[in-house]
Amino acid sequence: MNAYDLSGRNAVITGGGSGIGYATAERFLKSGAGVEIWGRDADKLKAAQASLKAFGPITCRSVDVSHWEQVEAGADAVSGQLGHIDILFNCAGLSLYVGPMLDVRVPSWRDTIAINLDSAFYCSKAFAPQMVERGYGRIINTSSMAGKEGNPNQAAYSAAKAGVMAMTKSFGKELATTGVLVNCICPTVFDTPVVRDTLSRAPHVMKAFTSKIPMNRIGQADEAAALVSWLASEECSFTTGFTFDLSGGRATY
Numbered sequence: 001m002n003a004y005d006l007s008g009r010n011a012v013i014t015g016g017g018s019g020i021g022y023a024t025a026e027r028f029l030k031s032g033a034g035v036e037i038w039g040r041d042a043d044k045l046k047a048a049q050a051s052l053k054a055f056g057p058i059t060c061r062s063v064d065v066s067h068w069e070q071v072e073a074g075a076d077a078v079s080g081q082l083g084h085i086d087i088l089f090n091c092a093g094l095s096l097y098v099g100p101m102l103d104v105r106v107p108s109w110r111d112t113i114a115i116n117l118d119s120a121f122y123c124s125k126a127f128a129p130q131m132v133e134r135g136y137g138r139i140i141n142t143s144s145m146a147g148k149e150g151n152p153n154q155a156a157y158s159a160a161k162a163g164v165m166a167m168t169k170s171f172g173k174e175l176a177t178t179g180v181l182v183n184c185i186c187p188t189v190f191d192t193p194v195v196r197d198t199l200s201r202a203p204h205v206m207k208a209f210t211s212k213i214p215m216n217r218i219g220q221a222d223e224a225a226a227l228v229s230w231l232a233s234e235e236c237s238f239t240t241g242f243t244f245d246l247s248g249g250r251a252t253y
Ligand SMILES: NC(=O)c1ccc[n+]([C@@H]2O[C@H](COP(=O)([O-])OP(=O)(O)OC[C@H]3O[C@@H](n4cnc5c(N)ncnc54)[C@H](O)[C@@H]3O)[C@@H](O)[C@H]2O)c1
Pocket: 014, 015, 016, 017, 018, 019, 020, 021, 038, 039, 040, 041, 063, 064, 065, 066, 091, 092, 093, 094, 095, 115, 142, 143, 144, 145, 186, 187, 188, 189, 190, 191, 192, 193, 194, 195
């Protein structure tokens, strides 16, 4: 592993109990950061904390990031405990409904936007002020190839993830002179619990997934964590408001 130096930095990772968030927590810890992982499932978070604690100081907190009050309370609590948060990785996300847009129920639409887009806004709103005050911060958001391409039967998720990219551009420009950089990752299909679950129920789907990816394979969570680690480091210093591809060559724009 090529480590970027994150010593002395504290990070909050939403959705850190599994998948890309978990892999990034491990990498941040190995790079010297203190890490707090957030999620909705307390048992999953505790299990993740137990398996990560060998790598460095790790705490966890039950926060549903689709609710502003919970995010605000969680941000106050972790900031009080750790003193300062320098890195925010907005990784929590979920595709709730797969089916025709006209069949999407209104609460499902709203929940999908809340989990994937509102959450990144809420966490940015909660943590960015202290970063600006200290003159240093790194915020990394998580979009999806669905947000670039507009997947059929995933209208709400695609719209939310497109919104994440646009919000990243706006916020990156707004904060460009503050020392706080805001960037975004854009994964295609990754080998994480959600995808593994889908594939166990429908193995033929793997072929459909990989056929669109020039590297002819899906991504590994460690590969996303490697990019996020650079975006979270001081070495990322002249890039903000940008969305970084993680698609094995699928996206060329
Ligand atoms: N795996 C892929 O193929 C893929 C592709 C494109 C984008 N993404 C995005 O990458 C991110 C990470 O996904 P992953 O593949 O690691 O899946 P994952 O399910 O392992 O991780 C997502 C985490 O977010 C948490 N979460 C969901 N809703 C939450 C909420 N309201 N509050 C707090 N936590 C919540 C879940 O508990 C889970 O731990 C997501 O934003 C996802 O949309 C994943």
